[in-house]
Amino acid sequence: MKRDIAQTLNELLSNKFSTIEIEKMIEKPKHVDHGDLAFPCFRFAREFKQSPADIARDLGGAFVCEGVHKVNVVGGYINFYLDIPILAAKVMSDITTQGSHFGEKQVGQGKAVTIDLSSPNIAKPFSMGHLRSTVIGNALANIVEKVGYKSIRINHIGDWGTQFGKLITAYKKWGDEEKVKTSPIVELHKLYVHFHEQAELDPSLNDEARLWFKRLEEGDAEAAKLWEWFREVSLHAFSLVYELMGISFDSFNGEAFYNDKMSAVIDMLERANLLEESDGAMVVRLDEEGLPPCLIKKRDGATLYATRDLAAAYYRYENYSFAKSLYVVGNEQSLHFKQLAAVLKKLDVPWANDLVHIPFGMMLKDGKKMSTRKGKVVLLEEVLAQSVKIAQAAIEEKNPTLAKKDLVAKKVGVGAVLFHDLKVFRQNDVHFSLEDMLRFEGETGPYVQYAHARACSILRKAKMDMQHGWSTTYETFGEEERPLIIQLHAFEDTISEAVKEWDPSKVAKYVVELCQHFNHYYAHVNFLQNANEQEKQQRLTLIYSTTIVIKESLRLLGIDAPEEM
Incomplete structure (x- = not known):
C-alpha cells in the first residue's frame, strides 16, 4: 500500500x-x-x-x-x-500462500555478511554479560538472511592475551588438576579471581604472568599444553550453553588463530610507511582522523587486539568476500573499531567502509556492571536453568496435563531470557531481573509465546484445515480488525527497518504490539459464536495469519513459539 x-x-x-x-x-x-x-x-x-x-x-x-x-x-x-477489506485480502493472501516466507526479500542477493558475535573468553564463565553480544548477533544473522543475505556467524573466541599468563601463573601456584578436571570453568574462574586478589598485595605476580604469556607466544611446550587444555574444557562448557539457546556458529576462529597472520599485516603497514615508533612501541598515527594512535606492537614486541583484528578483517574478506562485516561488541569498544577502520582506509582497502561496529549497552545487576575479574558475575547457564525451572512450575500449576511439558518449559524459560534482552534498544543498558523476564503480562517473551499458543488453540477448536479453505475476501472486516490488519501489513517494513538500523528490538517491539492487538481482538470479538460461516472463515484466516507472523517474528529473534502452553 x-x-x-x-x-x-x-x-x-x-x-x-x-x-x-x-x-x-x-x-x-x-x-x-x-x-x-x-x-x-x-x-x-x-x-x-x-x-x-x-x-x-x-x-x-x-x-x-x-x-x-x-x-x-x-x-x-x-x-x-x-480500506481494510482490500488491505486484508492482499496481506492475508500473501501470508497464507507464503507462510513463514512472508516478508522475505532478495535485497542481499546471496552476498555474505560476516557477524562477529558472542566471543567469550576461554577459562572464564559464560556470564550474563556475554548474553547481549550472543543474542543480538544471532538475531541480526536471522534478520539479514530474511532479506536475502548469507550470514556467517563467527565466534571470535578470546583465547589469547595476557590473561593466559595470569591463569597459567595462578594454576602453577595454587591449581589442583583433579579439581579442574571435575569442574573446569568454576575452578579456573576461582584461580583467575584469586590471582587478581593476590596481585593487589604482590604486584610482582603481574610480571610473572607477563613472562608466562611471552613463553606461550614463543611456543613454550608447557605453556602451550596448559593453554590447549584450558581452551578445550572451556569450549565444551560453552557448547552446552549455546545448545540450550539453539545457537550455532560457522566459525570458532579466535584470537590465537591469527597468530601466524599478523606478520603479514605488520609488513603491509611497514611497506605503506604507516608504522611509527612511540615510546618503544609501534603505532599508526591517526591525527588527521581526530583519533589517538592505533597501537600495533607493545614495547616488548607483544601484539594487541588491533593487530589481530586487522589480520581477521583481511582473512574474512579473502575467505567470505563479505558485503558487510559486523562486529557485535559493547559500546566501550567504539574507539577501537574507529581506529580499525581508519587504519584500513590508510591502507587504501576498498572494503574498509563495509566494517560496521554494532555497539550495545551493558547487562547490569543491582545497577552495576558485572565483572569476572572481581568475581561479581551471574552465570548464564544458571540463569537459563533457573528460568526453565520457574517455567516448569508455572506449567504444573496452570496446565498440568500439557503434553511435552519439559520441552515447552525449556522454550518458555530460554525464550524469556532472550526476549528480555532483545526487546531493549541495543545501545541501552539491560537490567537483569529474572522476575521481570518471566511475567506473562507486559512486554515479555512468555506474553508473546502465550498469545501464539492461544491463537493456535482457537484454530484447533475451530477444526480448521490449515492448508485449505482460507478466506480470500473480507467484506465483513471493519474497525475491530483494523489494528490487527495494519500491524500484519507492517511486518515487511519492520524487517527493513531492523536491517537498516541493525536493531533486533524493532522486531521484538513489533511482535509485542501485534500480540496486544490480537489479545484485544480476542477479548472483544466473539468470533466463533453468533457468526455465519463466511464471518468465521474470514476471522479464522486472520487468526491463522497472526500465528504465522508471531512465530516468524520470534524465530528471527532466535526464540521458539510453542503451540500449547
Missing part, C-alpha cells in the same frame, strides 16, 4: 521525485486516530513556493487510490485511512 500511495502522490507532484523517495517519507502516525499512514509535506515548501498546509490540502483534495477509503488533511500532513 505504501508503494501505491507513493506512486499516486508522485503523479500528483508531476513525477518530480522518485517513487522510492516518496515512499520513504510515508510514516506511521503517532496517534491511531490520525490515520493508518501519513505523508508530511514540509520539504516541498521551497520547491513549490507554497506553505506545507496548502500543499497538503491540494494533494489531499486530488488524491484517489484504490485501497485508501479516506484522506484527512491536518496542517502539513496528509493522513490516509486504508
Whole structure:
C-alpha cells in the first residue's frame, strides 16, 4: 500500500521525485486516530513556493487510490485511512500462500555478511554479560538472511592475551588438576579471581604472568599444553550453553588463530610507511582522523587486539568476500573499531567502509556492571536453568496435563531470557531481573509465546484445515480488525527497518504490539459464536495469519513459539 500511495502522490507532484523517495517519507502516525499512514509535506515548501498546509490540502483534495477509503488533511500532513477489506485480502493472501516466507526479500542477493558475535573468553564463565553480544548477533544473522543475505556467524573466541599468563601463573601456584578436571570453568574462574586478589598485595605476580604469556607466544611446550587444555574444557562448557539457546556458529576462529597472520599485516603497514615508533612501541598515527594512535606492537614486541583484528578483517574478506562485516561488541569498544577502520582506509582497502561496529549497552545487576575479574558475575547457564525451572512450575500449576511439558518449559524459560534482552534498544543498558523476564503480562517473551499458543488453540477448536479453505475476501472486516490488519501489513517494513538500523528490538517491539492487538481482538470479538460461516472463515484466516507472523517474528529473534502452553 505504501508503494501505491507513493506512486499516486508522485503523479500528483508531476513525477518530480522518485517513487522510492516518496515512499520513504510515508510514516506511521503517532496517534491511531490520525490515520493508518501519513505523508508530511514540509520539504516541498521551497520547491513549490507554497506553505506545507496548502500543499497538503491540494494533494489531499486530488488524491484517489484504490485501497485508501479516506484522506484527512491536518496542517502539513496528509493522513490516509486504508480500506481494510482490500488491505486484508492482499496481506492475508500473501501470508497464507507464503507462510513463514512472508516478508522475505532478495535485497542481499546471496552476498555474505560476516557477524562477529558472542566471543567469550576461554577459562572464564559464560556470564550474563556475554548474553547481549550472543543474542543480538544471532538475531541480526536471522534478520539479514530474511532479506536475502548469507550470514556467517563467527565466534571470535578470546583465547589469547595476557590473561593466559595470569591463569597459567595462578594454576602453577595454587591449581589442583583433579579439581579442574571435575569442574573446569568454576575452578579456573576461582584461580583467575584469586590471582587478581593476590596481585593487589604482590604486584610482582603481574610480571610473572607477563613472562608466562611471552613463553606461550614463543611456543613454550608447557605453556602451550596448559593453554590447549584450558581452551578445550572451556569450549565444551560453552557448547552446552549455546545448545540450550539453539545457537550455532560457522566459525570458532579466535584470537590465537591469527597468530601466524599478523606478520603479514605488520609488513603491509611497514611497506605503506604507516608504522611509527612511540615510546618503544609501534603505532599508526591517526591525527588527521581526530583519533589517538592505533597501537600495533607493545614495547616488548607483544601484539594487541588491533593487530589481530586487522589480520581477521583481511582473512574474512579473502575467505567470505563479505558485503558487510559486523562486529557485535559493547559500546566501550567504539574507539577501537574507529581506529580499525581508519587504519584500513590508510591502507587504501576498498572494503574498509563495509566494517560496521554494532555497539550495545551493558547487562547490569543491582545497577552495576558485572565483572569476572572481581568475581561479581551471574552465570548464564544458571540463569537459563533457573528460568526453565520457574517455567516448569508455572506449567504444573496452570496446565498440568500439557503434553511435552519439559520441552515447552525449556522454550518458555530460554525464550524469556532472550526476549528480555532483545526487546531493549541495543545501545541501552539491560537490567537483569529474572522476575521481570518471566511475567506473562507486559512486554515479555512468555506474553508473546502465550498469545501464539492461544491463537493456535482457537484454530484447533475451530477444526480448521490449515492448508485449505482460507478466506480470500473480507467484506465483513471493519474497525475491530483494523489494528490487527495494519500491524500484519507492517511486518515487511519492520524487517527493513531492523536491517537498516541493525536493531533486533524493532522486531521484538513489533511482535509485542501485534500480540496486544490480537489479545484485544480476542477479548472483544466473539468470533466463533453468533457468526455465519463466511464471518468465521474470514476471522479464522486472520487468526491463522497472526500465528504465522508471531512465530516468524520470534524465530528471527532466535526464540521458539510453542503451540500449547
